[in-house]
Amino acid sequence: MEHVDVLVVGGGSAGLTVSRELTTRGIEHVVLERGRIGQAWRDRWDSFCLVTPNWTVRLPGGDYAGADPDGFMPRDEIVAHLERYATALRAPVREGVAVRTIERGPDGFVALTSADEIHAARVVLATGAFQRAHRPAGSDSLPAGLLQIDMDAYRNEASLPPGPVLIVGSGQSGCQLAEELREAGRDVVLSCGKAPWAPRRLGGRDLVWWLEESGFLGQPVASLPSPAARLGANPIATGHGGGHDLSLRTLQAMGVTLVGHFLGAAGAEARFAPDLAASAAWGDARYREIIQQVLRVADERGLPRPEIAEPASFDGSAPERVSLDGFGAVVFAGGFRPDFRSWLPWTDAFDDLGFPIQVDGASTVVDGLHFVGTHFLRTRKSSTLFGVGDDAAIVARTIAERTASA
Secondary structure: OEEEEEEEEOOOHHHHHHHHHHHHOOOOEEEEEOOOOOHHHHOOOOOOEOOOOHHHOEEOOEEOOOOOOOOOOEHHHHHHHHHHHHHHHOOOEEEOOOEEEEEEEOOEEEEEEOOOEEEEEEEEEOOOOOOEEOOOOOHHHOOOOOEEEEHHHOOOHHHOOOOOEEEEOOOHHHHHHHHHHHHOOOOEEEEOOOOOEOOOEEOOEEHHHHHHHOOHHHOOHHHOOOHHHHHOOOOEOOOHHHOOOOOHHHHHHHOOEEEOOEEEEEOOEEEEOOOHHHHHHHHHHHHHHHHHHHHHHHHHHOOOOOOOOOOOOOOOOOOOEEEOOOOOEEEEOOOEEOOHHHOOOOHHHEOOOOOEOEEOOEEOOOOOEEEOOOOOOOOOOOOOOOOHHHHHHHHHHHHHHHHHHO
16 A cells, blocks of 8 residues: 555646646655556547647647758657656656545545555546547437447558448548548548638648637636537538548538538448538638637738638538448447546536546545546646646646645
8 A cells, every 4th residue: 555645647748748837846656547648649540630730739848859840750759758847857757557536534535446445635636638439319220230449449451351431520630541441442431510610821830820819719617508519519620631631522622521410320221310501601601700709800910911712602501311231340430428437436427428627626525536637627738738837837837735724
């Protein structure tokens, strides 16, 4: 049995930044990682790369320092960056130790792990933005003999059986996968929902620069129309090939078959809602909102207004039924959800969507429990490589203050 001041669960960007901030404040801690450092990044598909430019890698004490700040690091380079970061920090990371559950103990918490029990006065959960893949209603009606996987199980085009592929979900990952498979020669059907889109670059600057400068990425949950909006898709983007435009229009031009949102299957026939045109129109409305923010920033900074065109015409006609005979696979790319309740005993510490009930990363239900790296913890960028450091510093400061006053 071991006793520590703070237990950090998760050895990715969130856990490492928390470790750095705790070390800076002289607080004893240990970081447990179920796999290896950056395991969540290692689990991405083979051709995965950042969707934000390299210059957005702003971990405290670990900014990107390579020769291509406007490029987009592939998966293995992201992992290598995190490994170097952990080494430079001398972070007390224990790899290959999974936390089964955490319970209340006499002096804080007791973590039951794959190795031993660890007693900690405080716990920081840094297990990633989301943990559980989401499948839509009706997914269990698909033919049993057809390969069905979630996005986190996809590795590469060759790993899928021959035949066309149905992708359910048109957010960032779904659109990136549709493009990749189509470029590999696959026939692809993409079941579309509502997702924002915008050009990769505007006025010689990446879209992310404009979103950061506009304050959009710093918006809190309170700025959303409802708490459920936290589950909305991010603007469609890709970093492949140095970054380029990606949208329903570019995919349609490539020959990807676009359909409405997935309703389920009847036998070997998949059914889709007649809402493709409406979803595209919703995305166009978000495009115009983003463009207005870009123009506002240009005016405020005295920059030339970027040349921006109205969206091209879009063919919203789409089949409502597609035979799945001969299809090789269905890939669910409908996003992920929080999954804290599946392994923690405090069901009341999380809201109806599974997000922690907290203020500045500190649980308001379970004293001594903290979170970093959770989606929309404080702002839109809380779970990103350029936002997690701010949250880690706040959580570490709170722990230091409460420890001192205990």
